[in-house]
Amino acid sequence: MAETADRILQAADELFSLRGYAAVSARDIAERAGVNKALIFYYFESKEALFRRVLDQYYEGHVKALELPTEGSYRERLHTLIDHYLDFIEDNYRYLQLVQREIIEGSSRLPYIQQNVMTLYSRVRDLLGDLVPASGALDARQFFVSFSGLINTFYVNAPVLGELWAGQQMDAAQRLARREHLHWIVNTLLDRLESGK
Amino acid sequence: MAETADRILQAADELFSLRGYAAVSARDIAERAGVNKALIFYYFESKEALFRRVLDQYYEGHVKALELPTEGSYRERLHTLIDHYLDFIEDNYRYLQLVQREIIEGSSRLPYIQQNVMTLYSRVRDLLGDLVPASGALDARQFFVSFSGLINTFYVNAPVLGELWAGQQMDAAQRLARREHLHWIVNTLLDRLESGK
DNA sequence: GTCTATATCTCGATAGAC
DNA sequence: GTCTATCGAGATATAGAC
Numbered sequence: 286m287a288e289t290a291d292r293i294l295q296a297a298d299e300l301f302s303l304r305g306y307a308a309v310s311a312r313d314i315a316e317r318a319g320v321n322k323a324l325i326f327y328y329f330e331s332k333e334a335l336f337r338r339v340l341d342q343y344y345e346g347h348v349k350a351l352e353l354p355t356e357g358s359y360r361e362r363l364h365t366l367i368d369h370y371l372d373f374i375e376d377n378y379r380y381l382q383l384v385q386r387e388i389i390e391g392s393s394r395l396p397y398i399q400q401n402v403m404t405l406y407s408r409v410r411d412l413l414g415d416l417v418p419a420s421g422a423l424d425a426r427q428f429f430v431s432f433s434g435l436i437n438t439f440y441v442n443a444p445v446l447g448e449l450w451a452g453q454q455m456d457a458a459q460r461l462a463r464r465e466h467l468h469w470i471v472n473t474l475l476d477r478l479e480s481g482k
Numbered sequence: 483m484a485e486t487a488d489r490i491l492q493a494a495d496e497l498f499s500l501r502g503y504a505a506v507s508a509r510d511i512a513e514r515a516g517v518n519k520a521l522i523f524y525y526f527e528s529k530e531a532l533f534r535r536v537l538d539q540y541y542e543g544h545v546k547a548l549e550l551p552t553e554g555s556y557r558e559r560l561h562t563l564i565d566h567y568l569d570f571i572e573d574n575y576r577y578l579q580l581v582q583r584e585i586i587e588g589s590s591r592l593p594y595i596q597q598n599v600m601t602l603y604s605r606v607r608d609l610l611g612d613l614v615p616a617s618g619a620l621d622a623r624q625f626f627v628s629f630s631g632l633i634n635t636f637y638v639n640a641p642v643l644g645e646l647w648a649g650q651q652m653d654a655a656q657r658l659a660r661r662e663h664l665h666w667i668v669n670t671l672l673d674r675l676e677s678g679k
Numbered sequence: 680g681t682c683t684a685t686a687t688c689t690c691g692a693t694a695g696a697c
Numbered sequence: 698g699t700c701t702a703t704c705g706a707g708a709t710a711t712a713g714a715c
Binding site for chain 1: 503504592600
Binding site for chain 3: 311325
């Protein structure tokens with residue numbers, strides 16, 4: 286039944302995101318999914334294949350989120366790109382943790398991640414255009430790293446940041462405040478870059 | 483001999499940082515350290531205890547790096563704090579990966595990490611003082627998260643960012659450029675906050 | 680302190696009854 | 698499709714000779 290495969294996939298998604306690939310056993314996944322352990326290897330050929338399926342599900346959505354908006358000024362388009370990326374992250378909050386873990390562990394799928402990073406970077410670089418120098422401390426690469434860090438850090442580190450908001454859950458209001466903060470920073474940086482031209 | 487324990491500790495540090503706790507076996511550590519596997523359990527009571535020792539090695543330096551500078555204006559002190567933190571990260575590159583991994587994995591040592599985070603936050607909050615509102619999208623918490631993300635992202639994601647710099651090693655010149663970029667951003671944000679007062 | 684050898688466990692994966 | 702039973706490999710940890 287397709288339902289069984291789905292339950293395995295979802296349980297695997299949750300556990301891999303929580304504890305990583307190596308720390309999760311087939312038995313763990315079977316127990317959480319409420320199915321027999323052997324069924325994991327019946328529906329998916331191996332634990333490795335199951336993990337790749339979990340990742341593939343996210344990458345599809347990720348690629349869509351990276352589509353470049355065509356309307357408006359470069360500044361409006363940059364804000365739209367950031368909003369689309371934030372939408373995706375908030376709908377798939379486990380994805381960021383999975384990717385972050387793969388990066389730290391030096392996973393074999395790192396080239397795939399790099400490809401996504403380069404795609405996103407080229408869009409930010411095109412948007413910034415000749416507003417920034419071609420190299421040095423204010424080049425497009427630096428700003429791309431900065432934007433990524435500004436956005437991702439909030440979600441990746443949510444488990445420890447909870448204390449900052451005094452035990453409050455990371456609710457919709459907080460995500461909205463973060464979004465507003467990010468747009469304020471981007472505008473402030475763009476203003477300065479434009480005035481410096 | 484103390485030398486043997488040190489070699490085990492260093493090998494464990496390197497491997498845990500690279501691949502994570504679960505993906506590293508006692509045999510891996512013994513091979514890298516060039517010692518007999520049984521000696522790991524002679525010098526450290528368990529693999530878990532060895533991991534804790536690795537983390538504790540960094541604790542002292544981390545706390546020192548968080549010491550608040552006393553000289554200069556609030557702006558100078560903020561820049562100094564950032565530089566001290568960057569110095570620590572560059573000297574203990576693996577520590578950030580270990581901590582980031584602990585956060586993502588929801589480790590049992592999370593409260594210890596939160597304590598360090600809160601210490602650093604309270605210093606940033608004191609430095610920003612009444613330059614920022616007490617709550618909302620521009621409060622001290624948001625800026626603390628932003629500063630952390632801006633700094634950490636470069637080092638945590640170094641494995642995939644290499645491609646951005648066209649395969650160049652992350653050398654001293656790149657770290658310096660990043661540092662300059664960070665100070666530029668901080669100054670730009672502070673200028674805007676001051677003009678808005 | 681350092682070694683070999685091994686006990687005991689859990690892992691991913693498979694065989695085969697139903 | 699789902700189950701039980703089990704394989705071989707590799708894990709942590711220990712025993713005991715030297």
